[in-house]
Amino acid sequence: MASVSATQTAPRPSRARRWISGFGERETRTALLFILPWIFGFLVFQLGPMLFSLYYSFTNYGVQQIAGLEPTKTVGLKNYRQLVDDPKVMASLKNTFIYTVMMVPGRLIVALLLAMLLMRVGKLGGVFRTIFYLPTVTPPVAIGVMLVFLFNGTYGIINRGLHVIGIQGPYWTTDPNWIKPSIALMDIWACGATMVVLLAALYAVPQHLYEAASMDGASPLRRFFTITLPMISPALFFMFIILTLYGLQQFTQSYTAYFGPGGTQPEAALFYSIYLFRNAFEYFNMGFASAMAWVLFAISMIITGINILASKRFVFYQGGPR
Amino acid sequence: MSTPQAIAAEALAEEAFPEARRRWWQPETSWGKLALLVAVLIVLSILFLYPLEWLAAAAFKPRGETFDNSFLPQHWTWNFTGANRASPFPQLLFNVAPVAHWLWNSFWISFLGAGVVTFSSAIVAFAFAYFRFPLRNLLFGILLATMMLPQEVTMIPIYLLWNKVGHFTTDHAWLPHIGTGTQYPLWVPNLFGSPFYIFLLRQFFLGIPRDYFEAARMDGDGYFSMFRRIALPLAKPALIVTFIFEVQAKWFDLLNPLIYLRNEALFTAPLGMKFLLDRFNAQGGGEGDYQVIMAGTLLLVVPMILLFAVFQKYFIRGIAVQGRKG
Numbered sequence: 001m002a003s004v005s006a007t008q009t010a011p012r013p014s015r016a017r018r019w020i021s022g023f024g025e026r027e028t029r030t031a032l033l034f035i036l037p038w039i040f041g042f043l044v045f046q047l048g049p050m051l052f053s054l055y056y057s058f059t060n061y062g063v064q065q066i067a068g069l070e071p072t073k074t075v076g077l078k079n080y081r082q083l084v085d086d087p088k089v090m091a092s093l094k095n096t097f098i099y100t101v102m103m104v105p106g107r108l109i110v111a112l113l114l115a116m117l118l119m120r121v122g123k124l125g126g127v128f129r130t131i132f133y134l135p136t137v138t139p140p141v142a143i144g145v146m147l148v149f150l151f152n153g154t155y156g157i158i159n160r161g162l163h164v165i166g167i168q169g170p171y172w173t174t175d176p177n178w179i180k181p182s183i184a185l186m187d188i189w190a191c192g193a194t195m196v197v198l199l200a201a202l203y204a205v206p207q208h209l210y211e212a213a214s215m216d217g218a219s220p221l222r223r224f225f226t227i228t229l230p231m232i233s234p235a236l237f238f239m240f241i242i243l244t245l246y247g248l249q250q251f252t253q254s255y256t257a258y259f260g261p262g263g264t265q266p267e268a269a270l271f272y273s274i275y276l277f278r279n280a281f282e283y284f285n286m287g288f289a290s291a292m293a294w295v296l297f298a299i300s301m302i303i304t305g306i307n308i309l310a311s312k313r314f315v316f317y318q319g320g321p322r
Numbered sequence: 323m324s325t326p327q328a329i330a331a332e333a334l335a336e337e338a339f340p341e342a343r344r345r346w347w348q349p350e351t352s353w354g355k356l357a358l359l360v361a362v363l364i365v366l367s368i369l370f371l372y373p374l375e376w377l378a379a380a381a382f383k384p385r386g387e388t389f390d391n392s393f394l395p396q397h398w399t400w401n402f403t404g405a406n407r408a409s410p411f412p413q414l415l416f417n418v419a420p421v422a423h424w425l426w427n428s429f430w431i432s433f434l435g436a437g438v439v440t441f442s443s444a445i446v447a448f449a450f451a452y453f454r455f456p457l458r459n460l461l462f463g464i465l466l467a468t469m470m471l472p473q474e475v476t477m478i479p480i481y482l483l484w485n486k487v488g489h490f491t492t493d494h495a496w497l498p499h500i501g502t503g504t505q506y507p508l509w510v511p512n513l514f515g516s517p518f519y520i521f522l523l524r525q526f527f528l529g530i531p532r533d534y535f536e537a538a539r540m541d542g543d544g545y546f547s548m549f550r551r552i553a554l555p556l557a558k559p560a561l562i563v564t565f566i567f568e569v570q571a572k573w574f575d576l577l578n579p580l581i582y583l584r585n586e587a588l589f590t591a592p593l594g595m596k597f598l599l600d601r602f603n604a605q606g607g608g609e610g611d612y613q614v615i616m617a618g619t620l621l622l623v624v625p626m627i628l629l630f631a632v633f634q635k636y637f638i639r640g641i642a643v644q645g646r647k648g
Contacts, residue, residue, distance in 0.1 A: 019456055027453055030545045034449030037442045038465065041514025046468050049479035056478065066485065114366070121359050130634060131367045134374060137626040137637070139574045141592035145599055145619045146373055149380070149612070155389035157376060189373065193641050200642035249472055252576045255596075262600025273474060280478050281581055293474040300472060 057290035066284065079291035089292065091267055092275040095180060099271065100247030102184040107243060108236065111194035116228075118195075119202050129199070136192030143186050144256025148173060151182045173257070176268035183254055183269065194239050201235035202228070230316040237315045241307055245300055249273050272296060374623070381613070381620040385413075388612035401617040413602075415617040420587050424594035425621060428573055431508050431590060436568035439512035439519060440561055446515045447523035448549050452535060462524075469517045473577070480507075481581055507582045508575075508590070512568070519564045522643070526560035527553055563640035566633045573626060595622050 032039075057079055064070040083089050114132050118125035135143075150156050153171030162169040172182040209227050218226065229236075251273040258269045259278075276296070280289035380388050384399040403416045415421055450462055481502065488501020500506045530553065538548045554561070579593040589597065598618045602611045630637055 025455075027545075028455040031449045031453035031455040031458075034453070034545075034549075035446045035461065037513065038446040038515040038517075038520065039461075041511065042464070042468065044483075045480060045511050045514065046471060046476060049476035049483070050471070052479035052482075053475055066482065117359060117363055117366075121356060121363065124356075124360060125363075128363045128367055129638070132370055133634075133638070134627065134630070135370060137570065137630040138374065139592055139622050139626060141574075141576050141595050142377070142619045142623045145595065145615060146377060148599070148603065149388070149616075150373055150376065152389070155391075157372075157391045160391055189370065196638055196641045245470070245472070249474065252574075252592075255580075256576065256599065260596060260600050262603055276474055277577070277580075281481070286478050286482070290478055293472070293478065297472055297475050300470070304470070 053290040053293055056287050057294050059287045061287040061290070063284035066286070075287070079288045080295075082288060083291055083295060088267070088270065088275055089272075092270045092272045095268060095270055096248055096250065096272040099180045099184055099250060100244060102181060103187045103247050103250075104240065104243045106184060106188045107191045107194055108239060110188050111191040111239075112198050112236075114191070114195045115199040115202055118199055129196070132195055133192035135190040138190065140252035141256045143190065144253040147182060147186050147253060147257045174264070174266070176266065179258075179266055179268040183250075183257070186253060187250075194243070197235055197239055198232060201232040205231040233315045234317055237307070237311050241304055244303060244307070248296065248300055248303070251277065377616060377620055377623065380616040383613060383616070385611055385613050388616060399613065401613045413611045413614050415614050415621075418601075418611075418614055419594065419598060420589075421594060421618060421621070423587050424589045424591045425625075427505065427588060428591035429625075431505060432569045432572040435509035435512045435572045436565045438509065439516050439568050440564045442513055442515040443519035443564060444523050444554065444557065444561060445549065447520045448527055448553050450520065451524045451527035452532075452548075452553070465517050465520060469521065477577075477581065480511075484582070502582055503584050503588075505583070505588055508572070508578055516568075519568070522640075523557060523560050523564060525643075526557050530556050559636065559639075562633065562636050563643075566629060566636055567640060569629060570626060591622050595619055 058074050058076060059065075060073050060075050060078075065072045118129055118132075121128075150158050151172035153159060153169070153174060156169075156172070158172070159169030170178040172178045205228060209231070210223060213223050213227055250271050254269045254271050255263075255274050255277070258264055258266055259274055272292070273296075276289050276292045279285045279292065375393070376391070379393065379395055381401060382398055383390070383392075383395040384397050384401075387396060390396065401415055404414050406414075406417050450458065450465075484500075484502045484507045486501075488499070488503065491497040491500050500510075534552050534556075535548055538552050543551065574592065575590070576592045576596060579590045580596075583589055583593060586597070595615075595618045598615050602614050
């Protein structure tokens with residue numbers, strides 16, 4: 001009896017104390033040992049570089065500073081002011097937005113159409129799924145190379161094909177108005193991953209909802225808008241965010257097709273990431289490029305934030321909001 | 323009740339595509355409708371395949387016929403290898419540049435990088451899934467947050483870091499030369515895991531019943547042998563997904579090789595093909611040997627198609643799982 005009362009009166013270690021003593025346990029030490037690679041990687045390749053690039057964005061860091069010929073000077077907000085004044089920054093930002101606005105909905109719509117077609121044909125869809133996925137495993141550099149050749153205004157097969165059906169195709173690769181649509185079209189061509197995500201979402205829609213709606217006499221169009229779309233809205237929204245971030249960072253296809261030593265350097269295809277890359281690694285304006293990078297980061301965050309806020313209205317999560 | 327293999331298979335093969343259960347000869351739609359849908363799909367398939375077919379055909383066309391856009395080459399030509407010919411004659415891919423080096427570089431960097439990132443991500447993911455330790459949720463939150471970080475934000479300081487490492491290894495001659503201008507920056511960061519793969523693998527490890535690990539501990543297994551003997555074999559599908567995704571990512575990458583590589587012999591395949599395009603594209607003042615560009619691009623595409631052919635199941639399921647968990 002005495003022992004029981006003793007355990008009852010002994011003070012339980014406080015939450016904080018138990019938490020602190022957790023650090024001493026063998027399990028904790030092993031766990032920290034296991035995640036050590038990531039902690040190191042996070043500090044050296046993510047957090048550290050982030051802080052450094054934030055610092056560089058307020059300095060004149062450039063080729064002299066890399067070589068150690070001149071000291072690094074802080075220049076306050078000069079880089080950010082220069083960013084607003086540089087017409088190429090604004091032009092590249094505009095290009096990136098226009099491209100993203102074309103590519104993201106285009107890809108989502110085409111991917112959704114393909115996914116819905118695939119679902120309708122059941123098991124036969126497997127072969128077609130493979131075919132539609134193939135462009136997704138095509139390296140972006142190859143897509144960039146093909147872009148130049150397929151969309152060539154005079155000889156390209158796209159304009160030849162359009163000619164056959166009586167349309168005079170534009171000079172895609174040289175006309176400033178048609179460069180971005182051609183890049184976006186190649187990106188829509190590579191929509192396989194989006195299609196697979198949407199296909200999985202479509203299969204997850206409970207069949208009984210459609211049966212019930214059919215019995216109530218809902219038209220296919222109505223079923224699409226009242227059942228399919230709400231039920232797959234989380235997957236659509238997820239892809240929307242991912243694709244938007246991808247679009248804002250578009251680099252490889254356009255760089256391969258139009259930039260580098262052998263490119264035609266059209267201003268209409270100058271995306272933000274390309275201009276950033278040129279500032280950093282061709283002109284070695286590291287400070288200015290760092291400021292550009294932070295602006296890109298801020299824009300990505302703001303757009304994602306707005307999307308998440310907007311999603312509360314449009315995205316339907318089964319079992320209530322998460 | 324259920325074997326470890328069954329659980330392992332389930333987590334990825336989870337009813338993502340239940341079409342397999344429906345018999346194709348009993349379609350929900352009528353035969354007429356089905357025929358129409360299949361016709362539409364065939365037309366779309368042709369549209370989707372045509373650019374790749376065009377590329378494959380162009381790679382076997384002689385100089386000057388690249389743009390004839392014929393479905394098959396009118397004059398089949400081997401543009402890859404052969405005896406060197408004087409300049410006005412058509413150039414051959416493997417003679418104009420160290421293409422074999424480029425492909426080999428991309429090959430070993432992709433596979434080494436993927437192997438390393440799979441192992442390091444798995445070990446970190448296992449720790450986040452299995453162990454209970456202070457700050458775990460905070461650390462995992464940080465990890466999730468870093469998945470959103472654009473590469474542009476970190477690439478400049480990382481370049482400068484490699485530059486410093488390069489100077490250091492040059493000053494200390496007994497060290498191997500590591501730094502900018504070498505291929506180390508392309509795969510060394512993979513030693514430290516990658517947030518996206520850690521997240522993917524952790525989800526997978528969480529699906530393994532804790533009893534398995536407790537049983538292993540009863541048998542006297544240490545933590546590492548638990549990871550090696552139980553977690554890794556059970557997670558094989560997820561490990562394969564991680565591996566092939568990273569092989570693909572490395573094979574696709576142009577930005578990093580562009581930043582770090584200057585020496586032509588060290589180029590990776592994408593950088594090399596960009597180099598070929600710059601050199602032979604008339605647009606950029608090149609010599610108009612388009613067949614070389616086409617042949618090179620085909621060699622860039624084919625390995626990925628082979629990888630996809632072998633691991634199709636994992637590509638598709640990996641992507642589907644990725645979408646669902648988000």
